[in-house]
Amino acid sequence: VIRASNIIKTFDLGEVKVRALRGVDLEINEGDFVAILGHSGSGKSTFMNIIGCLDVPSSGEVYIDDNNVANYSRDKLATIRNKKIGFVFQSYNLLSRTTALENVELPLLYNPEVSAVERADLSKKALERVGLGDRLSHLTNQLSGGQQQRVAIARALVNEPLVILADEPTGNLDTRTSYEIMGIFQELNEAGKTIVIVTHETDIAKMCKRNIVFKDGKVIKDFMVDKP
Amino acid sequence: VIRASNIIKTFDLGEVKVRALRGVDLEINEGDFVAILGHSGSGKSTFMNIIGCLDVPSSGEVYIDDNNVANYSRDKLATIRNKKIGFVFQSYNLLSRTTALENVELPLLYNPEVSAVERADLSKKALERVGLGDRLSHLTNQLSGGQQQRVAIARALVNEPLVILADEPTGNLDTRTSYEIMGIFQELNEAGKTIVIVTHETDIAKMCKRNIVFKDGKVIKDFMVDKP
Ligand SMILES: Nc1ncnc2c1ncn2[C@@H]1O[C@H](COP(=O)(O)OP(=O)(O)OP(=O)(O)O)[C@@H](O)[C@H]1O
Ligand SMILES: Nc1ncnc2c1ncn2[C@@H]1O[C@H](COP(=O)(O)OP(=O)(O)OP(=O)(O)O)[C@@H](O)[C@H]1O
Numbered sequence: 001v002i003r004a005s006n007i008i009k010t011f012d013l014g015e016v017k018v019r020a021l022r023g024v025d026l027e028i029n030e031g032d033f034v035a036i037l038g039h040s041g042s043g044k045s046t047f048m049n050i051i052g053c054l055d056v057p058s059s060g061e062v063y064i065d066d067n068n069v070a071n072y073s074r075d076k077l078a079t080i081r082n083k084k085i086g087f088v089f090q091s092y093n094l095l096s097r098t099t100a101l102e103n104v105e106l107p108l109l110y111n112p113e114v115s116a117v118e119r120a121d122l123s124k125k126a127l128e129r130v131g132l133g134d135r136l137s138h139l140t141n142q143l144s145g146g147q148q149q150r151v152a153i154a155r156a157l158v159n160e161p162l163v164i165l166a167d168e169p170t171g172n173l174d175t176r177t178s179y180e181i182m183g184i185f186q187e188l189n190e191a192g193k194t195i196v197i198v199t200h201e202t203d204i205a206k207m208c209k210r211n212i213v214f215k216d217g218k219v220i221k222d223f224m225v226d227k228p
Numbered sequence: 229v230i231r232a233s234n235i236i237k238t239f240d241l242g243e244v245k246v247r248a249l250r251g252v253d254l255e256i257n258e259g260d261f262v263a264i265l266g267h268s269g270s271g272k273s274t275f276m277n278i279i280g281c282l283d284v285p286s287s288g289e290v291y292i293d294d295n296n297v298a299n300y301s302r303d304k305l306a307t308i309r310n311k312k313i314g315f316v317f318q319s320y321n322l323l324s325r326t327t328a329l330e331n332v333e334l335p336l337l338y339n340p341e342v343s344a345v346e347r348a349d350l351s352k353k354a355l356e357r358v359g360l361g362d363r364l365s366h367l368t369n370q371l372s373g374g375q376q377q378r379v380a381i382a383r384a385l386v387n388e389p390l391v392i393l394a395d396e397p398t399g400n401l402d403t404r405t406s407y408e409i410m411g412i413f414q415e416l417n418e419a420g421k422t423i424v425i426v427t428h429e430t431d432i433a434k435m436c437k438r439n440i441v442f443k444d445g446k447v448i449k450d451f452m453v454d455k456p
């Protein structure tokens with residue numbers, strides 16, 4: 001469902017070039033449940049932004065459902081990002097003077113098939129699912145770190161996308177809450193969604209079906225998790 | 229060195245009152261190395277902000293070196309925050325269009341005893357210590373999540389404070405980098421610094437000397453870690 005072909009990404013800072021991705025070839029198949037691991041700075045978020053159509057590679061191709069996204073119009077790309085892919089950012093990217101409910105409603109604002117009433121209802125359910133049913137009208141800065149992280153997760157799920165890309169979704173969550181979130185991802189995967197998460201915690205990675213390890217901008221390992 | 233006496237903190241949101249801290253009594257002794265754990269929303273960051281003099285309790289007292297901070301002038305409080313306490317925020321609070329080096333220099337700008345040359349030198353060393361010697365002139369948004377987290381850590385250390393309060397300092401770091409950061413904290417503790425970290429990872433908590441567990445705004449456990 002997502003194919004990355006020889007992806008190279010270099011950030012040019014004038015006197016210094018950062019080769020964040022140095023030739024990544026990966027296929028994410030429909031129904032996959034992947035954990036991406038690797039050292040800080042190894043290129044994981046850069047890769048996620050590229051396959052999530054939020055950034056473009058310096059060279060190489062990205063295919064979504066076998067279509068080269070380089071050929072897509074801006075509108076088509078925006079539709080993919082909004083409807084097909086749910087993205088949880090490493091730094092959440094919530095709107096600050098906005099309530100938890102309004103933040104989660106955001107992706108649905110662009111969906112003409114959803115009325116205002118349905119939008120509020122779907123958003124409320126998404127927040128209840130991540131345990132924030134009693135935080136709907138808190139502003140972003142009135143939430144704890146882990147609550148903000150969960151609002152970002154709820155927002156990524158509310159449009160019921162086919163692919164979920166979550167960059168460190170449990171980084172600020174205690175063990176029990178992390179397991180609840182992974183439980184949600186497992187349910188969605190069993191319902192047929194494709195899930196790719198970046199994590200640095202091996203316990204979390206073991207709950208997925210496949211693990212990919214990045215190092216210095218390249219994939220060095222790609223294996224299926226042995227289930228005991 | 230820090231004493232919290234019957235700390236109560238309630239956030240009043242009009243129709244809803246959130247009782248974030250419901251009576252916390254804690255003593256942090258000089259040279260302690262404490263990990264604070266607890267569920268998302270249990271009050272950990274709220275507590276850290278209060279003992280770090282960044283917020284005031286609704287009732288109860290905070291004593292720094294046996295002095296009630298409620299009696300301190302604003303200037304005195306600012307000096308404590310700047311020189312005595314180094315704070316690593318859960319969401320880093322870095323300045324965005326600012327380089328890693330400039331972000332780390334910030335606490336030293338208010339220190340008249342440090343020249344501009346010394347300031348740049350101390351900041352460079354702090355960044356090298358957290359493995360970012362090659363990222364000095366990257367802007368905040370040109371750094372990975374874990375790199376931003378390490379800039380926040382370097383900034384908290386640069387003034388050589390006696391007390392370090394770090395809210396989830398390894399939340400976005402891979403295992404090896406987390407252990408390097410804990411190694412730095414252990415060195416500082418062996419040199420006499422007092423360290424309090426919030427973490428949700430039990431492996432990290434076991435590297436500290438004392439663990440405190442929060443639940444629903446109260447301390448439910450407080451024990452010394454058994455060293456094997
Ligand atoms: N400014 C605020 N206004 C209203 N409620 C707040 C505010 N800040 C925090 N809260 C609430 O107080 C409770 C405690 O928040 P706190 O940030 O201390 O939790 P935490 O233990 O640090 O959680 P996490 O592990 O998720 O970071 C949460 O339920 C949160 O919703
Ligand atoms: N906009 C940018 N300009 C310059 N360099 C960048 C930019 N974004 C990222 N980098 C660099 O590219 C490298 C890879 O960054 P990336 O964010 O993909 O790492 P990561 O694997 O997600 O790390 P982490 O686990 O710390 O989040 C890092 O060394 C970083 O400094």
Ligand SMILES: [Mg+2]
Pocket residue numbers: 044045046090167372373374
């Ligand atoms: Mg990242």
Ligand SMILES: [Mg+2]
Pocket residue numbers: 144145146272273274318395
């Ligand atoms: Mg917190």
